[in-house]
Amino acid sequence: MTEKNARIxxxxxxxxxxAVVLAAASGGLMxxxxxxxxxxxxxxxxxxxLFVALIGRRVGGALLVGLIYGVVFFALLVAWTARYLGPIPWSALSALEAMLTAIALIPIALAYRWIPRALPRARTIVLPLVVGALWTGQEIFLGSWPYGGFPWARLGMTQSESPLAPxxxxxxxxxxSFVMVVxxxxxxxxxxxRAWRRPLRIAAPVVLIAAMLLLPQFxxxxxxxxxxxxxxxxxxxGYFDERKEYAVIDAQLxxxxxxxxxDLDLVVWPEGSVDYDPFQDAATARMLTRVVNRIGAPLLLDAATQRGDDIFNTSMxxxxEGTADQLHDKRHPVPFGEYVPDRAFYNAIAPDLIGxxxxxxxxxxxxxxMKVGDVRIGLAICFDVIYDEVLREGVAGxxxxxxxxxxxxxxxxxxxxLQQLAFARMRAIEAGRSVVNISTVGTSQIIRPDGSTQSSLNADEAGALRDDVALRSGLxxxxxxxxxxxxxxxxxxxxxLAVSGLRTRRRR
Structure with missing residues (x-):
C-alpha cells in the first residue's frame, strides 16, 4: 500500500x-x-x-463522540435554565440538544470516511466544503426541531466582537458558520x-482567512x-418574584x-413591561395614556393579551388617543416556558413542574x-431574536x-x-441596522449598525437610555x-455525501 493510500x-x-476525551475538551472550549x-x-x-475525534469513526463511535461533546457543551452553555426551576429543565434541554447534536454529527463522520475514497484527488478541497455544509445542516436541524427548534448555539453567533463578524x-x-468550519x-x-512540503498549498487557507479578516461590512x-x-x-x-398590584408598571413609570x-420620537419598554392586559384592564390603559401624553411620544410596550380564547405575548x-393601533405577537413562544407542548405526556413525567x-x-x-411616523421598526420579542425569519421579515418589510x-x-x-445581547449585536451587523435591545432587568443597550455599543444600562438597575439612533435602509x-x-x-x-457513499460502495 502506498503512503498516500494509507493516509486516506x-x-x-x-x-x-x-477521542471521547477530545470531544469533552472540545465542548468545554466551545x-x-x-x-x-x-x-x-x-x-x-x-x-x-471535535473533527479529529470524528475522523474515521463508524456510526456508533461518531454517535458517542458527538454525545459527549454535546452533553459537555450544552450543559455548560444553558446552565442558566436551572436558575429558578432547578435541574430538571436544565438536564432535559441539555440531554435533548446533545442527542440531536450526536445524530447530526454522524453525516460529518461519514464524510470523513467516504469522501477520501470516493474523491481521492479532490479530497483536500471537497472534504472541508462538505464538512462545512453538513455543519450548517446540523445548525438548521437543531434550530428547527422539535417544537420550533433552539438555534441558540450557532457558531456564527460567537463572533459578534471578532473581526470576522462583518x-x-x-x-x-x-x-x-460555514466559512469558519471550512x-x-x-x-x-x-x-x-503534510502540506508544508508544498508551500503553495498553504496559500488556500491563508487567502481565505485574510479575506474574512479584511472583508468590510456590507x-x-x-x-x-x-x-x-x-x-x-x-x-x-420574574416568574417567582413577589409583587404588589401594578408593581411592574409602577417601576417602569x-x-x-x-x-x-x-423631545423624543419614541419610548420603548421591554417585554412584560406591564402587569395586566391594557385592553382588559382600564387602570393600566389610563396609566399608559397618561405617560404617553406627558412625554409627547408614542410608547412601544409589551404585555400578555387575550383575544377570544387565545393568549399572546404582544408588542404594541x-x-x-389611549389605544394601541399596531400589534405584533411573539412568533416563537418558549416551550415549557410560555406553553407546554404535549402537556398530558409531560405532566405525567413531572406534574409539579408542569403544573x-x-x-x-x-x-x-x-x-x-411597526410604523412610527414615516419610520418602520423591525421587532423581535425575547428569544425571537435567534430566529432568522423574524429578523428577515422585519428588514425586508x-x-x-x-x-x-x-x-x-x-x-x-x-x-x-449576555448571550442574548451578543446575538442582538450580531443581528445589528447582519442587517446593517441599529438595535435597541431593552430588558426589564438588563443589560440593556443601544447598538450601532456596526455592532458597537452606543449606550448601555447595567443589569439590576433601573434607568433610561436616550439617544439619537441612526436609521438605515437597503438590504x-x-x-x-x-x-x-x-x-x-x-x-x-x-x-x-450521498453520491460519495454510492461511489464508495461501488469501489468496494
Whole structure:
C-alpha cells in the first residue's frame, strides 16, 4: 500500500477513549467562546478537536463522540435554565440538544470516511466544503426541531466582537458558520497531507482567512435619525418574584419619568413591561395614556393579551388617543416556558413542574413591524431574536431600525442575558441596522449598525437610555441571500455525501 493510500484509509486517527476525551475538551472550549467569557477565537481549536475525534469513526463511535461533546457543551452553555426551576429543565434541554447534536454529527463522520475514497484527488478541497455544509445542516436541524427548534448555539453567533463578524452581513449567520468550519477542516486536511512540503498549498487557507479578516461590512444607506428613550424598570418581573398590584408598571413609570422633557420620537419598554392586559384592564390603559401624553411620544410596550380564547405575548404601540393601533405577537413562544407542548405526556413525567405553567401562549402570525411616523421598526420579542425569519421579515418589510424587547428576570445573575445581547449585536451587523435591545432587568443597550455599543444600562438597575439612533435602509447580502445560502449548503452537503457513499460502495 502506498503512503498516500494509507493516509486516506478511513481509519480513526485516535483510539475511542482518547477521542471521547477530545470531544469533552472540545465542548468545554466551545462553551467558553460564548458569553461569558466570550473568547471567540476558541471556536477554532474546539472545532479542530471535535473533527479529529470524528475522523474515521463508524456510526456508533461518531454517535458517542458527538454525545459527549454535546452533553459537555450544552450543559455548560444553558446552565442558566436551572436558575429558578432547578435541574430538571436544565438536564432535559441539555440531554435533548446533545442527542440531536450526536445524530447530526454522524453525516460529518461519514464524510470523513467516504469522501477520501470516493474523491481521492479532490479530497483536500471537497472534504472541508462538505464538512462545512453538513455543519450548517446540523445548525438548521437543531434550530428547527422539535417544537420550533433552539438555534441558540450557532457558531456564527460567537463572533459578534471578532473581526470576522462583518462576514455575516454578506452570508448571514449560517454562512459565517460555514466559512469558519471550512477554514478549520481545510487546515486539518492540509496537515494530514503534510502540506508544508508544498508551500503553495498553504496559500488556500491563508487567502481565505485574510479575506474574512479584511472583508468590510456590507453597506447600507443612512436615512436619518430617531430620538429614542428606552426604559429598564428593574421591576419584579420574574416568574417567582413577589409583587404588589401594578408593581411592574409602577417601576417602569418611575424609570420613565426623567424622559419627560427630552423631545423624543419614541419610548420603548421591554417585554412584560406591564402587569395586566391594557385592553382588559382600564387602570393600566389610563396609566399608559397618561405617560404617553406627558412625554409627547408614542410608547412601544409589551404585555400578555387575550383575544377570544387565545393568549399572546404582544408588542404594541400605545398612542396619545389611549389605544394601541399596531400589534405584533411573539412568533416563537418558549416551550415549557410560555406553553407546554404535549402537556398530558409531560405532566405525567413531572406534574409539579408542569403544573406551574398554567398560561398557554399562542404563536403570533402578524408581521414583526411597526410604523412610527414615516419610520418602520423591525421587532423581535425575547428569544425571537435567534430566529432568522423574524429578523428577515422585519428588514425586508422596510425596517430602518430594530427593537428587541426582552425579560431576563428569570435568569438574573447568569450568562443568559449576555448571550442574548451578543446575538442582538450580531443581528445589528447582519442587517446593517441599529438595535435597541431593552430588558426589564438588563443589560440593556443601544447598538450601532456596526455592532458597537452606543449606550448601555447595567443589569439590576433601573434607568433610561436616550439617544439619537441612526436609521438605515437597503438590504444586506446576508438578509437577501441568507435563506438561499442555507438551503444550498443543506441540500448540497447531503447530496455530495450521498453520491460519495454510492461511489464508495461501488469501489468496494
Amino acid at each position: 484509509r478511513p481509519r480513526p486517527l485516535l483510539p475511542l477513549w482518547l 462553551r467558553l467562546s460564548f458569553p461569558a467569557p466570550a473568547v471567540w477565537v476558541l471556536v477554532f481549536p474546539a472545532l479542530a478537536l 462576514v455575516a452581513s454578506w452570508t448571514g449567520v449560517s454562512g459565517l 477554514c478549520v477542516a481545510l487546515v486539518i486536511e492540509l496537515v494530514r497531507d 453597506p447600507t444607506a443612512a436615512s436619518g435619525e430617531m430620538r429614542i428613550g428606552a426604559v429598564q424598570g428593574n421591576g419584579p418581573t 418611575e424609570a420613565t419619568a426623567p424622559l419627560v422633557d427630552d 404601540l400605545w398612542t396619545a 406551574l405553567l398554567q398560561r398557554e401562549y399562542t404563536p403570533g402570525a402578524n408581521p414583526p413591524l 422596510g425596517a430602518q431600525l430594530l427593537v428587541f424587547q426582552t425579560n431576563n428576570a428569570d435568569f438574573r445573575g447568569t450568562d443568559e442575558n 444586506t447580502a446576508g438578509i437577501l441571500l441568507g435563506p438561499w445560502i442555507q438551503q444550498l449548503l443543506l441540500w448540497g452537503g447531503l447530496a455530495t
